Amino acid sequence: MSRKRGFALAETQLASFDRSTTARCHVQRPDRYRLLEALPADARRITRGGGVSFVGASFAHDSVVQEMGAFDRLLEFDPEQGRLTVEAGARIGDVTRFALSRGWMLPVVPGHPRASIGGCIAADVHGKNPARDGTFRQHVEGIELFDAQAGWVQLGPNQDADHFAACFAGFGIPGLMVRARLRLVPAAQAYSLRSIAVANLVEAAEVLRSHANAPLLYGWHDGRAGRFGRGAIRFGLEAKDGTTGKHRTYPDLPETIAPWPITAWNRIGIAAMNRWVRHRQFVAGQVPTAAALFPLNEARRYFAGFGKHGMNEAQWLLPHASYAEFVAALEAEVRRLRPRISLIASKLFEGKPTGFSFDGSGIALAIQMPQPRQREQAAFIESLTELAIIHGGRPNLIKDSSLQAATLPRCFADFDNARNALRRFDPAHVQESAMTRRLGL
Amino acid sequence: MTTVVVGASSGLGRALAEELARASHELxxxxxxxxxxxxxxxxxxxxHAAKVHTLALDLAATADPGARVLAALAELPAPSALLLPVGQSRVDDDGSLGAAATGQLLAINLHAPITIVQALLPALLEARGVVVGFGSVAAVRGRSRNMVYAAAKRGLQGFFESLRHRHSGQGLRVQFHRLGFLRSNxxxxxxLPLPAAEPAQVASQVVANLEKASFDRHAPRWWALVAFIIAHLPWFVFRRMDA
Structure with missing residues (x-):
């Protein structure tokens, strides 16, 4: 612990959500505006919001971690226009509950309700149907940021537009976001959820495309050889009457989930879990909006089941043109290497890729695996990465801990430009996390 | 009626503001x-749809903070509760502080709370209101760190004792919470050798007690035992304790 210049640092062990990265860090917990300004301008630092990124995006062993938990206040709300200004440490779950109570909602929210607004911007997260609602950037009108050199800066589409754009999928590099103005949309009171069974991932893509306008649209698939891709596309439409009947309410998923002492997702565990998920997926009915937006609240035991060795989520966005070929090649690799895949999720994207954002036109597959460092698992992840790159895939940097700096120029044709566009706002590399360092950003 | 919270921007003060707003106090x-x-x-x-007014005031740089608070209350409903969760400590408070730094610590931890209480006293007496002060475990026994801070907190404790004595039976309730470790900045x-309480938890207890009679107690309550042990440790043991 050290205390100087009005701020205190605590030495704390931090871990990424997927447990791939841990570091002993110096953590500052500012709770007043003057403490945000207290770090020396040249002190290496990184912002931490909810601390729930899959990868080590909010800490590094030699960066001061600025925890924004105290900056979680709602600042201004326009009930006529649906505009809400919040501090960047506000949790997306809390913001959603507030907005819903006033008849509004954010159309794009990530799965974890404890993700912060700043984190959602920094990762440019997507929601339950990115093809319809885009990514988080489409719903932010302005950002107030503290830059170690320049001080307080107001950003917007018409105010320092390059800096504003760099904040989305900027992973904290363009500076410390402190406030954001959000554009809300009228809320659905409830969603009517239905599922369509699919035999494989190609069929899944067809169903996703044919339901592109549904507010909620995503697929779940079995990743086992012999059953590869079998699953369901879940889609939700706004319920007309808003009644939801009896529905169990789950508390928000905690920031850290204590792992079970053993990895539950061995072959037997995965088989049992797939059967259970399949059963759950085909339950139709009307669900309250908040519950539909944060399905991960029900997945606490699923994440605990990865055990202390953690997990890996490789999420790739494949262009429509090469998707079927990629899926066939991937299935062949699954048959050959027989990895343990606990879950595959599919989503439809119809956006425009910018910088390092996870956006574009195609089908995204998120492939979750236990024990990613085990030899067979690591071999499959490596193979998956190669296949995705060959087929023009775009990785989600905020999800996949297995990606390395050498891989990125192969995934992003304009890698140097994208990196320079970010580092233009931090040429001295003051803002650094374990993730930005691993990826050479 | 207005409830005044001095030191409301962080830690216990912020938690109290939240709890009071939830209980529909005008602040x-x-x-x-x-x-x-x-x-x-x-x-x-x-x-919480709370009515909240604010006063930006640097307690260390204001000669008469009481007068400033009183002036801010001029346009508001009369005060019925005054809470003073205000405090500042320094790691270099080891007996080597200069006059300015010593004065600053005394101003924030002792002078400002006393002058604010005195300025608001007539209104609080009229409203049969409540004054709530906050002490510190540091004041239980002087040690080689937090020297000025501990002295100021012990002084504040003495002031609240006098206040309680002076207004016993006159309708003004005087409550003093001797705080143990709090999870704050x-x-x-x-x-910390013992668990730290969450500010929200302590704030909830403080607000729940506002309508009760005068008291001087530890918060959380189990700190009474810790304070008793520290106060009664033989000197030859106490002087060996980690500074």
Whole structure:
């Protein structure tokens, strides 16, 4: 612990959500505006919001971690226009509950309700149907940021537009976001959820495309050889009457989930879990909006089941043109290497890729695996990465801990430009996390 | 009626503001930085529909903080409760502080709370209101760190004792909470020998007790035992304790 210049640092062990990265860090917990300004301008630092990124995006062993938990206040709300200004440490779950109570909602929210607004911007997260609602950037009108050199800066589409754009999928590099103005949309009171069974991932893509306008649209698939891709596309439409009947309410998923002492997702565990998920997926009915937006609240035991060795989520966005070929090649690799895949999720994207954002036109597959460092698992992840790159895939940097700096120029044709566009706002590399360092950003 | 919270921008003060807003109190929040105050006021207004007024005041640089608070109350409903969760400590408070730094610590921890209480006393007496002060475990026994801070907190404890004695049976309730460790920026990064309480938890107890009679007690209550042990340790043991 050290205390100087009005701020205190605590030495704390931090871990990424997927447990791939841990570091002993110096953590500052500012709770007043003057403490945000207290770090020396040249002190290496990184912002931490909810601390729930899959990868080590909010800490590094030699960066001061600025925890924004105290900056979680709602600042201004326009009930006529649906505009809400919040501090960047506000949790997306809390913001959603507030907005819903006033008849509004954010159309794009990530799965974890404890993700912060700043984190959602920094990762440019997507929601339950990115093809319809885009990514988080489409719903932010302005950002107030503290830059170690320049001080307080107001950003917007018409105010320092390059800096504003760099904040989305900027992973904290363009500076410390402190406030954001959000554009809300009228809320659905409830969603009517239905599922369509699919035999494989190609069929899944067809169903996703044919339901592109549904507010909620995503697929779940079995990743086992012999059953590869079998699953369901879940889609939700706004319920007309808003009644939801009896529905169990789950508390928000905690920031850290204590792992079970053993990895539950061995072959037997995965088989049992797939059967259970399949059963759950085909339950139709009307669900309250908040519950539909944060399905991960029900997945606490699923994440605990990865055990202390953690997990890996490789999420790739494949262009429509090469998707079927990629899926066939991937299935062949699954048959050959027989990895343990606990879950595959599919989503439809119809956006425009910018910088390092996870956006574009195609089908995204998120492939979750236990024990990613085990030899067979690591071999499959490596193979998956190669296949995705060959087929023009775009990785989600905020999800996949297995990606390395050498891989990125192969995934992003304009890698140097994208990196320079970010580092233009931090040429001295003051803002650094374990993730930005691993990826050479 | 207005409830005044001095030191409302962080830690226990912020938690008290939140708890009081939830209980529909009209608030005057006092802290040094207007940016913090406007953020808290906006948040409490939006989440709890609370009426929140603010006063930005640097307690260390104001000769008569009581007069400033009184002036801010002029346009508001009369005060019925005054809470003073205000405090500042320094790691270099080891007997080597200069006059300016010593004066600053005394101003924030002792002078300001006393002058604010005295300025608001007539109104609080008329309203048969409540004054709530906050002490510190540091004041139980002087040690080689937090020297000025501990002395100021012990002084504040004495002032509240006198206040309680002076107004016993006159309708004014005087409550004093001797705080144990709190999870706040004051203790962030410290290796604490005992668990730290959450500010929200303590704030909830403080607000629940506002309608009760005068008292002087530890918060959380189990700190009474810890304080008793520290106060009665033989000197030859106490002087060997970690500074």
């Amino acid at each position: 005057l929040l006092v802290a040094s930085d207007p940016r913090d105050l406007s953020a808290i006021a906006a948040d409490l207004g939006l989440r 004051l203790t962030h990064g410290m290796r």
